[in-house]
Amino acid sequence: MDRDELGAWLRLTLSPGVGNGTARSLLARFGLPQAIFDQTEAALLHCVTPAQARALTAVPDNWQALLDTTWQWLADARPEGPARAIVALGDRRYPPLLLETQDPPLLLYLMGPARLLDANPFPTGLCLAVVGSRNPTAQGAENARHFSRALQGAGLTIVSGLALGVDAAAHEGALDAATDGAAAATIAVVGTGLDRVYPRKNLGLAHRIAARGLLVSEYPLGTPPLPANFPKRNRIISGLSQGTLVVEAALASGSLITARMAAEQGREVFAIPGSIHAPQSRGSHALIRQGAKLVETAQDILEELCLPAPAQDGGSAAPAGPPESPLLQALGFDPMGIDALVARTGCDAASLQVQLLELELDGHVARLPGGLFQRVAGA
Template structure:
């Protein structure tokens, strides 16, 4: 794409009051953006209201600066590192799954390995969105990581939003199973900012890892800060790229439920992992299950619903176990784990269930915490970790 064509696409996205729907009508009627800006106000009014037609005839004040910055960004990629590119709605690389949704973005800014970005269309293979709470329980974060690792090992590309919590854990799990140079992206991060910045900054290293073995995608122009309204909007891309959406943990009012709702509207599958009835982070998943989402207990449940072929013998996806016990030998630890179950529990209840004194119980809990079998939660609560 040359500078003139890029400039026309950017100008179309910047036109005040001209949304994606109006832009698609204009493109359908006149062809490429360059042709749109050669029209008179009267001709444009065949597709859009007068105010929008006039806005298209006025050059946005920020257009030239954005064009310069974007050209510099494209040219500034490290030749030995990930590719930077912009895929337009008219490009044959544009994801087919997104074209089938109600509101596909006009532009996709992309960073990733050259062979993945160049795939026509990208991404190659089947995608699954994995989303959830930014403040998950330790078990929830571990579920996200292990499900993503297992599902990518089975051939799925994991899509999420690079947020803290479940999103980050899902990306990391997929990267744990990634094969260097594979023709399928390990994971895709759909972000709510321009691709010249990473939000949250805590995930900067993770973003670099994704760029090396997956894709970073945004519909927002370079320089776009982390505006609150952009994150729910980008969720339609997360669900739209994916054949299904797996919700790991979510409160009743959360962005993850927005993604699930969009998935349903787009005709995609929705999966949910059940959790403790005492955990607020589980209530959103339980609500989804009541509304018809498929309850999943293992990666295989997802693969079967998506009709994915079974992995080769010896490469079966990990099935998260809800009843894993410590290695044989320490019956006291086993007693404490059995008493804990999988719900958050306080010391007083544990003392009553185990019959142990407080000091002895604290020692066992510390040993289990150091071994990754128990997590210490706010409010003096403990929760058993069933995976790992």
């Protein structure tokens, strides 16, 4: 894409009142964006409103500055760092699964290894979205990491949103299993421009993804973390993926938006059940009641997608703690406080605190807010 072509695409995305749907209609009628801007206002009125026609014949105030910034961003990619690219609707590298959805973005900004960006960054039918709570339980975060590690090891690219909690754990699990193959290890679809990382806590993770996977955004450079952008980007997370796995989700959460979009796009929806006492599990349970497929292991997903199982299934939700530990057996898998454990085991609180600390150091128990403890399966 040369500078003039990039400028025309940016102008189309910046034209006020001209959304993706109208833009796609214009592209279908006139061809590339340059041809749209060659039309008279009278010609444009055949397929847009008068206000839209006026907007398309005027140059947006911030267009030139954005073009300069974007062109420089592309030029500033360092040979030793991740490559940068912008893929427009109709480009051979545009993800085919996303193209099948109702509202594919006009432009996708990409960062990742040059070997991916120069060829085919998006595998066809081999992506799975893994989403969930920003404040997961210890078990939820562990499940996200283990499932993603196993599924990536089986050949699936893990797609998520670079948020705290389940998203970050999913990306990390995929990166743990990654090799420098022909596909991205993991794809992070973000709600800002690619010149920003949000949340800042995930800056290091974003660098790791750019080295072995893909960072993707539909938003122009300089776009801040606006709240409305994150639910909107969820259609890309589900749209890139053959299915969506919800690890943990509250009843009102972005993860349920992603799952709904996946169902509307005709993709599979999977959910991991959790404790009936955990608010983070209620959204997952609601999805299962609505027809999402309940999964307990990574193999459940692979079988549904007709893919071979990995050599070792690290996505099992079955407990992996020492079977000889009476305290782990008493703790079960729900969060529990010291008083309840005293009543259940008959041990004194001081003794339980020592045992819990040992189990925590061994990775079998997680300490939660409010003085609660929870067993971590698969740790």
